[in-house]
Amino acid sequence: MITYEYEHFKNDIQHLSTLCEPFKADTIIAVARGGMTLAHALAMALNIRNLQSIRAESYDGKSQRNTVAISGQCDLKGSKKILIVDDIVDSGETMASLVPILIAQYPSATFKIVTLFSKPSARIQPDVFLHEARDWIDFFWERDFLKTDLL
């Protein structure tokens, strides 16, 4: 298990935002819940005011692949270059469900997938990511806010 602390995240945002800069995005979509803190950080680093979110929830599917339900609606009128931000691309099912919906709704916009981690086995790889996920990642937002009496 990789323990991913806030200090690591802070340094990573410097690198990740530098990699995202050339795209000159005008909008960020956070994939909730996992991508919310990262999307906020990138919005601040890149000075992007248009920060929105969409929900993706995974359910154990009966077939080999998990099912992902996308809910919510982004308003991308006036957006041309959009970063879709999540903490990790794991199986790739979330992005495989989400990206075609956004492209169909906004065919003239350009989308880039940005994550901190990606699994080499994922169906879809992010356009920009920092680390290969070869182990379970224990993100600080999944651990630091749990009630201490439960730990």
Added chain:
Amino acid sequence: MITYEYEHFKNDIQHLSTLCEPFKADTIIAVARGGMTLAHALAMALNIRNLQSIRAESYDGKSQRNTVAISGQCDLKGSKKILIVDDIVDSGETMASLVPILIAQYPSATFKIVTLFSKPSARIQPDVFLHEARDWIDFFWERDFLKTDLL
């Protein structure tokens, strides 16, 4: 100026989530951008999967009050108890613009405003908050992700 570090935030989430627990919220709305990291943290602490966001942007008004533009749309069908989460209630204009819109759209839902800080002079006070804002707050998400070569 109050420098609000991640370690302070981490402790605050323990207290803030304890104060929010009795409400038994099923949904969290983050006010973007400022409320995104806090809303994510509360969603994890309170184990609330329905995490959404809405945009609020302040513009300098010609009159005494600033103008706040609300954009985006939440999907609160099926939500009964909703936390509206922002980092700070400052003038109160954001909440004064946002809350009536949500109540009009979802009259049967119950809303609670939750922030870390609130100014005593604000038009609207949060239902739950931790600190009075008597000085400018320098939140870590407004500082830690800026390019170091700019600092």
